[in-house]
Amino acid sequence: MATKLSDALDTAKEGWTADDFDALETKVKELVKDLGQVQSSTGLVGGGMYAVGAAYAAFWAFAVAVTGYMVYLGCMVLATMATPAGPGVRAAAEANVTALNSALDAMLAKLGLVVTTTGALLGAVAVAGLSGMKYNPVAGETATLKSTKIEWAPPNQWISPKKEEPVGYAEASGADTGSKD
16 A cells, blocks of 8 residues: 555655645655554454464364263263273273363463453553654644645647547557658
8 A cells, every 4th residue: 555655655756736745755655554553453453363263163173072072981981881890981981071171271271361462452552653643733723624726737738639540569569660651
């Protein structure tokens, strides 16, 4: 966007006839600077959102894997309850479920920390962005448009000569072919 604004400013400078081009150039440069700050801020917000999304994705992927493993353990305990190994399998399954539950709790605590930290950072970015906003009204007046007069003249007074016959490539390009027609 900044490049396009700079290119537009360069293009406008070539045919600009009014005296206020310096003011326009100053405002466009100020706008480009502000756009750079907006881009930086949105990059920070995007990075924070990506971190939160990645943390949630990792948590839910682990939670789904743990749930599948717990279902497997439950089926295994049910299948072995009628056998002499049933109570031992049940005790081992309960120990596994307790360990996995502790792991899920730890991951949930870390997820909460990531969300809290990211929220604080995004809040700081928002406060910094809002405090940097500028509003400069004109001496307490409201802008109104009562009348406008536009004086315009074409920027280029040159009129191309009228040609009755089409011209060849050599004549149009100004190239010297070395031969006379």
